[in-house]
Amino acid sequence: MEESDRSTAFGDSSLDTNLQSYSTTDHFNFTYQTMPDPLAVYIPVASLTKFLLCSILCAVSNQERIDWNHGRRTLLAFLLALNKRLEELKEIANTRDEISDQITRKLDEIRQWLVYEDRDGTCREPNWNELRETYQKMTADKVDDTWTYYGGHKTKPYYELTISVSHPDIERSRLYMDCTRPNGFQSDELKLYWNAEQLEQLCPKAESQLEKFLQPLYDPSDVDAVEALRQHPVWQRNHHGKITYVTKGIEKAVFDVPKDAQIILLSFADEQSPGGGYLIRAWTQEEIILYNSDAYRSLLDLKYGRMGGGYAIPEFGLAYVRNICFFHRDTQERRLTDMLVANCYCIGAAELYRNPKNKTEWKEKTLAKFHAFIAAAVANTKGAGSNTYLLLGPIGTGAFGNDVQDIAKLFREILQSKMMGSNGPIRQAFSNIWFVCTDAWKNEIFEEIFSNIEV
Numbered sequence: 099m100e101e102s103d104r105s106t107a108f109g110d111s112s113l114d115t116n117l118q119s120y121s122t123t124d125h126f127n128f129t130y131q132t133m134p135d136p137l138a139v140y141i142p143v144a145s146l147t148k149f150l151l152c153s154i155l156c157a158v159s160n161q162e163r164i165d166w167n168h169g170r171r172t173l174l175a176f177l178l179a180l181n182k183r184l185e186e187l188k189e190i191a192n193t194r195d196e197i198s199d200q201i202t203r204k205l206d207e208i209r210q211w212l213v214y215e216d217r218d219g220t221c222r223e224p225n226w227n228e229l230r231e232t233y234q235k236m237t238a239d240k241v242d243d244t245w246t247y248y249g250g251h252k253t254k255p256y257y258e259l260t261i262s263v264s265h266p267d268i269e270r271s272r273l274y275m276d277c278t279r280p281n282g283f284q285s286d287e288l289k290l291y292w293n294a295e296q297l298e299q300l301c302p303k304a305e306s307q308l309e310k311f312l313q314p315l316y317d318p319s320d321v322d323a324v325e326a327l328r329q330h331p332v333w334q335r336n337h338h339g340k341i342t343y344v345t346k347g348i349e350k351a352v353f354d355v356p357k358d359a360q361i362i363l364l365s366f367a368d369e370q371s372p373g374g375g376y377l378i379r380a381w382t383q384e385e386i387i388l389y390n391s392d393a394y395r396s397l398l399d400l401k402y403g404r405m406g407g408g409y410a411i412p413e414f415g416l417a418y419v420r421n422i423c424f425f426h427r428d429t430q431e432r433r434l435t436d437m438l439v440a441n442c443y444c445i446g447a448a449e450l451y452r453n454p455k456n457k458t459e460w461k462e463k464t465l466a467k468f469h470a471f472i473a474a475a476v477a478n479t480k481g482a483g484s485n486t487y488l489l490l491g492p493i494g495t496g497a498f499g500n501d502v503q504d505i506a507k508l509f510r511e512i513l514q515s516k517m518m519g520s521n522g523p524i525r526q527a528f529s530n531i532w533f534v535c536t537d538a539w540k541n542e543i544f545e546e547i548f549s550n551i552e553v
């Protein structure tokens with residue numbers, strides 16, 4: 099939806115006036131579609147890697163941490179859907195004599211990757227019958243731990259919007275959602291990427307017989323991205339890629355971007371809880387975005403739509419949301435942005451995915467995360483990206499405990515690298531890149547580390 103269309107839809111009434119008489123439990127009005135079959139998830143077969151499959155298998159087998167939003171169930175649904183898809187492809191391969199050997203080798207390779215290392219260091223293959231039984235038990239359990247935390251005994255989709263929480267920031271964000279997204283986000287506004295390879299696959303190239311066999315090569319939500327990459331190949335993009343350091347909150351920085359520009363911002367997200375500490379009034383970058391926009395609804399639509407009632411941001415991927423709307427608290431100005439929903443490792447804490455064992459592994463895996471969300475921004479720019487502002491920041495350097503210099507160096511490495519078929523540094527796919535942070539000292543570290551790159 100264009101900016102003018104959204105502005106008209108909101109009307110001219112004062113949000114502050116509405117908020118004074120607004121009760122989140124009595125007046126919040128929203129609808130949602132029937133939750134889809136979680137096993138109908140899109141499987142990017144051509145983009146699967148050993149790295150990714152090991153990540154999912156390990157997370158599914160990890161019972162050490164409370165599963166707040168059925169994240170393991172979501173990942174298990176992916177595995178079961180993958181197993182079904184591989185069986186289907188094997189049957190089809192038997193009728194394709196001309197490339198049957200090539201197909202069989204590819205499918206066998208993926209099967210060989212479906213091995214994980216347990217806590218004792220033993221490599222194990224999944225027992226699909228046991229996994230199906232486990233999934234059925236998980237599906238029968240309708241209570242997730244977030245609801246239990248609030249004293250609930252049963253749950254239903256979107257209960258997060260009906261929990262009685264008396265706090266002005268949450269009430270205000272619920273009003274924003276009520277004004278702009280009572281029917282939620284559309285399916286083509288919600289994208290889920292499992293790794294950078296899935297995004298690289300979107301770029302135009304001559305498809306092999308094997309890739310044609312493994313169709314579809316992209317999710318229906320990426321029709322717009324595929325068309326944009328065909329019209330404006332990344333190798334043709336050679337923008338300034340100017341890097342600027344902005345010391346203010348992300349909710350304010352979005353209003354400093356020229357009004358006619360596309361904004362893509364990075365949300366420092368929680369990997370297994372939509373909005374992180376949103377419901378407990380936490381105040382990290384992700385929650386600040388949600389308190390000042392209608393973006394919380396998009397995360398719930400991801401949970402109850404794309405993720406089938408659970409919530410798990412892929413370890414080496416992300417979610418991408420189009421057209422969230424920020425509201426300026428003082429002027430009531432509104433601004434549309436796109437949002438990269440990605441996460442970093444939480445140092446020293448047990449999360450959905452296992453933390454890297456050492457610094458070398460941390461760099462390799464964190465770089466894979468960065469590769470994915472930068473590739474997602476490239477794939478989803480409007481036009482050639484000549485009027486796109488990419489708003490990044492020191493992700494993972496707050497409560498998650500990652501070192502600011504380490505994160506800055508990874509950003510420099512990834513932005514200076516070639517990807518998506520680019521001829522030069524991928525930062526040149528954008529007109530402007532802003533590093534936004536409320537801590538001036540972090541921006542100073544970033545600026546120092548970026549000072550020696552060619553502009």
